[in-house]
Amino acid sequence: MNVLVINAGSSSLKYQLMNPETGDVSAKGLCERIYIDGRLTHKVGDKKVEKEIAMPSHSEAIQAVLSILVDPVDGVIKSVDEIDAVGHRVLHGGMEFSESCIINDDVIKAIKKCIPLGPLHNPANLMGIEACQAVMPNTPQVAVFDTAFHMTMPPKAYRYAIPAEYYENDDIRRYGFHGTSHKYIARRAAALIGKTEFKMINCHLGNGSSLSAVKNGKCMDTSMGLSPLAGVPMGTRSGDIDACVVQFICNKYNMSVDDCLNMLNKKSGVLALSGVSSDFRDLEAGAANGNQDCVLALEKFYYEVAKYIGAYTAALNGIDVLTFTAGVGENGRDTRKAICEYLGFMGVKIDEEKNMVRGKEILISTPDSKVQVWVIPTNEELMIAQDTAELVNAAK
Numbered sequence: 001m002n003v004l005v006i007n008a009g010s011s012s013l014k015y016q017l018m019n020p021e022t023g024d025v026s027a028k029g030l031c032e033r034i035y036i037d038g039r040l041t042h043k044v045g046d047k048k049v050e051k052e053i054a055m056p057s058h059s060e061a062i063q064a065v066l067s068i069l070v071d072p073v074d075g076v077i078k079s080v081d082e083i084d085a086v087g088h089r090v091l092h093g094g095m096e097f098s099e100s101c102i103i104n105d106d107v108i109k110a111i112k113k114c115i116p117l118g119p120l121h122n123p124a125n126l127m128g129i130e131a132c133q134a135v136m137p138n139t140p141q142v143a144v145f146d147t148a149f150h151m152t153m154p155p156k157a158y159r160y161a162i163p164a165e166y167y168e169n170d171d172i173r174r175y176g177f178h179g180t181s182h183k184y185i186a187r188r189a190a191a192l193i194g195k196t197e198f199k200m201i202n203c204h205l206g207n208g209s210s211l212s213a214v215k216n217g218k219c220m221d222t223s224m225g226l227s228p229l230a231g232v233p234m235g236t237r238s239g240d241i242d243a244c245v246v247q248f249i250c251n252k253y254n255m256s257v258d259d260c261l262n263m264l265n266k267k268s269g270v271l272a273l274s275g276v277s278s279d280f281r282d283l284e285a286g287a288a289n290g291n292q293d294c295v296l297a298l299e300k301f302y303y304e305v306a307k308y309i310g311a312y313t314a315a316l317n318g319i320d321v322l323t324f325t326a327g328v329g330e331n332g333r334d335t336r337k338a339i340c341e342y343l344g345f346m347g348v349k350i351d352e353e354k355n356m357v358r359g360k361e362i363l364i365s366t367p368d369s370k371v372q373v374w375v376i377p378t379n380e381e382l383m384i385a386q387d388t389a390e391l392v393n394a395a396k
Helices: 058-069 105-113 122-135 148-152 164-170 179-193 243-253 257-266 269-274 280-288 292-316 326-331 333-341 380-395
Strands: 003-008 013-018 025-032 039-044 047-052 085-090 141-145 199-204 210-215 218-222 321-325 372-375
Touching: 003 058, 003 122, 003 380, 013 058, 013 380, 025 058, 039 058, 047 058, 058 122, 085 122, 085 380, 105 122, 122 141, 141 380, 148 179, 148 218, 179 199, 179 210, 179 218, 179 321, 179 372, 179 380, 199 292, 199 326, 210 292, 218 292, 243 257, 269 280, 269 292, 280 292, 292 333, 321 326, 326 333, 333 372
Parallel strands: 003 085, 085 141, 199 321, 321 372
Antiparallel strands: 003 013, 013 025, 025 039, 039 047, 199 210, 210 218
């Protein structure tokens, strides 16, 4: 089965054509500068092709993708009819969606309803969906929501302690993000340890970071909230912060709330603490050269992640498995070591030689560790493809 996975941004579109059963990727690429001029980067194995193609809208971007997939030289299929389904990443499903679903008119209406919750991403995701429907009207389309995995949280985890009218009228609550990644890791961890009933905490650590507390494959809590701004400090996001900080800054510097939130989203996090970079590799290099601001940024990040792990261990009343994934989680051996050093009280012990790994699936805890600690590279595209295949096959 061939599933085309689409992740549409406001001026870009990522794609992969893959087999959901094997995980094999036939081709992948990126459309950039949509609405400006248009550039397509297409990869098949080690071969990369770059083309300047006019893309006045997402519709032309999709057409460019389909054209190169069937191209006699650079393509991997003979006909668009060989694409069995399209899986779309959609950021925010609000309270409308607790799982992936086949797209129809009602689903599109519901995604539009969620635009106030995901104002930057949902409109772009919709453009990708509508563009695919226009050029592939007979191909099943599936929406896979970044928030869906977290919808199993109990009210004590997702409700904010604010007047009920804001929840009842405006759907203000904790949603969480990176859900497709967290779901993939939960499933993969179950396969690796050979059971489905266990307690795990997943650390999706990268430029954007979130943690999830998972029991028997279901999310019980997650660190991001109404928006991706909540949780641990990230590349440019502040993470959890006293709301009065916003009031103070807005009042003193005559700043609008929107401008202040832009600062908290794009100019804060480890970038602000270090004054150097939002890239953890740059911070590690700076710390190695004695830059104390870089040291502080890293130490703050380790500390906050470890605090969340401790809190989620209490929330789950124990932990069996701790997983690290995403760019920093998969590649940051110093990050993993520093975080796990806080967890000795839980009986966490890692094998320093095994922890030297970068980007590979491996158990890095020692045999006598009371908690299994795994590095598991995430694969959100495969999770989208698998969800898409399951739904389309079930509908036949």
